[in-house]
Amino acid sequence: METQIKESLMSLLAGIKAADGQVIADSMARLDDSLARGRGTLHPQLVHFLENRSYAKALMFLGGETDIPVGACGGRAGKTQP
Numbered sequence: 670m671e672t673q674i675k676e677s678l679m680s681l682l683a684g685i686k687a688a689d690g691q692v693i694a695d696s697m698a699r700l701d702d703s704l705a706r707g708r709g710t711l712h713p714q715l716v717h718f719l720e721n722r723s724y725a726k727a728l729m730f731l732g733g734e735t736d737i738p739v740g741a742c743g744g745r746a747g748k749t750q751p
Contacts, residue, residue, distance in 0.1 A: 670707045671731055674700065674719070678728045700724070 677699040684692030704711075704719045711719075718727035721740075729737050 670703060670711070671715075674703050674707075674711075674715075675728065675731045677703065678724050678731070681724055682728070 677696050681693060681696035681700065684690075684696055700719060704716065708716055712730075715727060715730055718724070718730060723740060726737050726740070
């Protein structure tokens, strides 16, 4: 399933770059379907990225990158200490 998600993410980002609305819509529908079907078996961080439509981060995660920037939601590294 992760291979299909990665292919859909790459297609989506290519569609965005080409301003191809149909490719964007189709890719997002595939990603939503993959998330719905795989929610219980996918890595929780990947689920988080897909739920929040952080597609570039999801692609980084699937590519094995470990230095994924913290987003607006915070995360452990993004929380300030009191």
